[in-house]
Amino acid sequence: MTDYVTVTADAPTGRTGAIKLYGRDAFDGMHAAGKLAAETLDMIVPHMVPGTSTAEIDDMVRRFIVERGGIPATLGYRGYTHSSCISLNHVVCHGIPSEKTLKSGDIVNVDVTPILGGWHGDSSRMYLIGDVPIKAKRLVEVTYECLMLGIEQAKPGNHLGDIGHAIQRHAEKHRYGIVRDFCGHGLGQLFHDAPEVVHVGKPGAGPELKPGMIFTIEPMINTGRADVKLLDDGWTAVTRDRSLSAQFEHSIGITETGCEIFTLSPGGFDKPPY
Numbered sequence: 253m254t255d256y257v258t259v260t261a262d263a264p265t266g267r268t269g270a271i272k273l274y275g276r277d278a279f280d281g282m283h284a285a286g287k288l289a290a291e292t293l294d295m296i297v298p299h300m301v302p303g304t305s306t307a308e309i310d311d312m313v314r315r316f317i318v319e320r321g322g323i324p325a326t327l328g329y330r331g332y333t334h335s336s337c338i339s340l341n342h343v344v345c346h347g348i349p350s351e352k353t354l355k356s357g358d359i360v361n362v363d364v365t366p367i368l369g370g371w372h373g374d375s376s377r378m379y380l381i382g383d384v385p386i387k388a389k390r391l392v393e394v395t396y397e398c399l400m401l402g403i404e405q406a407k408p409g410n411h412l413g414d415i416g417h418a419i420q421r422h423a424e425k426h427r428y429g430i431v432r433d434f435c436g437h438g439l440g441q442l443f444h445d446a447p448e449v450v451h452v453g454k455p456g457a458g459p460e461l462k463p464g465m466i467f468t469i470e471p472m473i474n475t476g477r478a479d480v481k482l483l484d485d486g487w488t489a490v491t492r493d494r495s496l497s498a499q500f501e502h503s504i505g506i507t508e509t510g511c512e513i514f515t516l517s518p519g520g521f522d523k524p525p526y
Contacts, residue, residue, distance in 0.1 A: 254459040271446050273464030279505050282466060285373030286503050286514025288366045292316050293377045294519040297526045300379040302356045306338040310349035313364055322366035325443050337363040344472050344480050344489040344497045345434055356382025359392055361499045372439050374468050375515035376501040380524045388496055394426050395473040395498040396523040402469045406504055406511040410461050416453025419471045429478035436468040439503055463508050470501030
């Protein structure tokens with residue numbers, strides 16, 4: 253049994269396990285935070301070239317968000333000391349910025365979550381560095397298609413299983429593995445909230461989508477098997493078979509007729525090539 257709660261001035265704001273249903277003011281706040289996330293990912297486009305270190309990218313992200321009145325949600329989150337996650341090649345997610353430099357042929361995911369006005373704008377995007385092999389480009393293309401096919405199913409009356417099924421069907425058509433160890437999540441004034449948005453599923457399964465729900469869809473797709481492992485740093489997740497992995501993420505809100513995407517690129521840089 254799924255519990256839903258309409259968010260009001262006196263409603264609990266913490267994690268209760270119930271799915272929160274927000275009003276128009278919350279959607280407006282999410283649009284502002286989501287726009288800042290998208291602008292941040294747009295800003296780094298010209299810097300995603302061979303020779304740039306991931307630490308330099310992270311510093312650009314931090315300064316850009318702070319200068320616009322935001323706070324990087326990851327900075328200090330459970331001891332994390334950076335303003336973004338930057339994941340290269342076989343890193344599935346939560347890659348830690350470092351002095352490692354980008355090189356031609358890399359595929360890179362940058363994940364940012366600025367907090368603006370108390371709302372979290374969560375988004376990630378893939379970047380192609382220099383001359384990228386066709387196999388890697390195709391993975392990135394299909395992963396973006398998976399995201400958008402999932403979003404097409406995000407409408408009232410559908411279920412989370414419809415989103416997962418659309419993603420799973422498309423990825424498996426290309427014989428890719430869909431990561432199950434990490435998933436999308438509820439969002440709003442909390443960084444992570446109910447529901448969990450798994451990227452596999454059966455049509456009609458899982459919680460029903462209702463107007464006011466806010467959550468992320470963020471499929472992680474591998475050229476090889478779905479299995480991942482966590483490195484000793486406690487954050488970095490990689491493919492067990494060292495196959496390439498790609499991810500795209502949007503934050504969305506369910507409306508009476510469909511959904512609104514909060515994190516669309518103002519510059520039209522939603523998918524590479526940029």
